[in-house]
Amino acid sequence: MNTTPTSTLERTDATQASVNPEASGTPDPRPATGSSFQIIQPRMEVTAEVFPEDAEILTPEALQFLAELHDRFAGTRHDLLAARLQGRVDVANGRDPKFLPETAFIRDDASWRVAGPGPGLEDRRVEITGPTDRKMAINALNSGAKVWLADQEDATSPTWENVIGGQRSLYDFLHGELTYTSPEGKHYAVTASETPTIVMRPRGWHLVEKHMRFHDRSGRDMNASGSLVDFGLYFFHNAKALIAAGRGPYFYLPKLESHREAKLWNDIFTFAEEYVGIEHGTIRATVLIETIQAAFEMDEILFELRDHCAGLNAGRWDYIFSIVKTFRSRGRRWVTPDRKTITMTVPFMRAYTELLVQTCHKRGAHAIGGMSAFIPNRRDPEVTEAALAAVSADKRREATDGFDGTWVAHPDLIPTARAEFDAVLGDRPNQVDRRRDDVEVTAADLLDIPSAGGEVTEQGVRDNISIGIRYIESWLRGTGAAAIDNLMEDAATAEISRSQIWQWLHDNTVTAEGTRIDQTFIVGAMGDAVRGLPRFEGDRFDDAIQVFRTVALEPEFPTFLTVGAYARFL
Incomplete structure (x- = not known):
């Protein structure tokens, strides 16, 4: 394979607004440091201003890797996004999502299993989610959670500083250099004796990175894929450090709508492992089931990723959004009630989560619960008491239903969530061996939106x-x-x-x-x-x-x- 660098770095005056004067976007909020870098890369062009600390991430070798990813996979990404559009047209015309008859052989074959958790990912009873800026990263790493979902997606606004700054946070932690001093002078550092295993979430297939332009070999020019940029930079710089630490590289995959999209990720993982020279199957992915389309293809998604798959996650909020978006124009039967009344106990949501647990455990995969939106307020004890009670009930339901772990968004919620999973798991790292053969979920159950009532x-x-x-x-x-x-x-x-x-x-x-x-x-x-x-x-x-x-x-x-x-x- 060709890994010859094809870009160079040139120092420029930092007072210039942008490397590319025609680039759009808000100015970088960081103060000028006296110099910046211009990226000269014939095939992967960076159109934002790049500071010296960014250049550590945007190396010639890393940009070459991004170009190789786009060469091989950008076309398939476009095809799959077009297929999404056609699927929306079909649903708008009255065709409901369904379990695919052409893949019934996958669902009916009880013999296959996924790779399962990699090292450091066996116990996921409490995962903390959050953005990757330095302060939030340090707080997550000190939180005591088993896993940190390092989020470059829904919890991160994709400003250029957030995208590259998040990559720097992860890189610096894995190389022992992550610290932060606030404008008020407060110093933050990673002090925990045991930090969470990192599972990084790149942006979904639908998002681009407009500050990077890919020029393919035929001369066509396009925005880079946000998914490939996020995955590529993190994997290229950190995969071997994560392996040496016995904890990765691991990823959460968001917004998938089909097993074909899962196959694309699997192909990317296989290529990336070969490119950097690590063993096939080292990468582990957890797929968020957060679209109604993916709910009908859980077995198939696991099958396509089986060499690289650790589990599925019940991404409840995006799942509700997907329901509204998918059926928004189908008439009164599909109208959803007030958002606060669509809880995890309404029948169509319960059908979705029970099917997820059953599917995962049948295939040796982790089933990870979703996020309760309630958060504590350290200035208001009554609000905190109500939040803890709501989170406790939510996590108790997940643990008793068979989930192997769950999400929280705030460090103060970790003890509450852990207590509920400890009560069910005890000393076991998970309950993957708990089969849910009692569950029978039909297409009608998943599509019973009126069951939300309200x-x-x-x-x-x-x-x-x-x-x-x-x-x-x-x-x-x-x-x-x-x-x-x-x-x-x-x-x-x-x-x-x-x-x-x-x-x-x-x-x-x-x-x-x-x-x-x-x-x-x-x-x-x-x-x-x-x-x-x-x-x-x-x-x-x-x-x-x-x-x-x-x-x-x-x-x-x-x-x-x-x-x-x-x-x-x-």
Whole structure:
């Protein structure tokens, strides 16, 4: 294989706004250090300003690896994204998702198993999730969790600084150099005697990295894939250090909609292992089942990734968003009630999680539970007490249903979650050996959206508008995980909020109070929300309102709010 570097670094004046004067996006917030670097790479062009510390990540060899990944896999990625679009057209025309008849032989064959957990991943009873900026990374590594989901996806706003800064955080930790000093002078360092195993989550297939341009061998030019950039930089720089530490390299794979998308990741893993010279099957992946389409292909997804697969995760918030998005225009039967009433105990959500546990354990894979949105408030004991009670009940249900571990978003929730899993697991690292042969889930069960019951209320509309605008504003400022009204909001929960508004508006839904949800009502509710916003110097509320209008009120439904907002504002 050819690993000859094809790029060089040239020093430039740091006062220049950008290496490429035509590049769009917000200025890098870091102060000028006197010099920056220009990346000259004929096939993988970096169009953002690159500082010396970035150049440690954007090495010639790493960029060459990214170019090789794009050469081999960017075309398939485009084909699969086109297949997603066709699938949405089919559903809009009345064709329901289903268990695929052509892959029944995979589901019916009881003999095959996945690779299972790699070293350091056997016990996953509590996983903490969060972004990869230096402060949050240190907090996660000191948290006492078994696993840290190092998130470059929904908990991270993909500013260039966050994307490359997150890579630096991970690289520096694995090379013993991760520290942080806040603007107020507070020093942070990794002090835990035992840190969590890192499972890194790259961006989904639908997202691009607009600050990197790929020039293929035929001369075509395109934005780089966010997935390939995130995976490629982390894997290239850290795979051997992770192996030496006995903990990786491991990945969470988000937003998959089919087993064909899982096969693409498996092909990437196989190529990457060969490229750097490590044993086939060293990589382990956990797939988030967070789309209704993937729920019908869990066996097939495990099968395609079987040499590299550790398990599946019940990504509940994106799953609810997928339900709303997929069936948004199918009529009254598919209208969802207030977001807060769609709990994990409503029948269609319970069917999804029970099928996930059954499928995983049948194949020797971990089943990992999802995120409870409640978070503690150290300034308000009553809020904290309520949050702990809600998290305890949620994690007790997961542990008794057979899950092998779960997610939390705050270090203070780890003891509560661990207690519930300790009560079920004891000294065992997991309960993969617990088969759920009692579970029988049909396609009708997964699609029984009316089973959620509940109503659409005026307060539910107002809550979605307020949460959506406030989260988008936070995201535009570079913060992708935001505590709003004592709940942890990320891109997935914001997607639920705006997609429900779109569905209720276009269905002419009437609230429980008798108010028709039309443009007049929503615009009025938005005005009320805007008047109550906590304005401050440097806020992005005007832009956030504009984004929310586009993704919630326009006739055309954007498949992800982050795609257009990223292209325009980041």
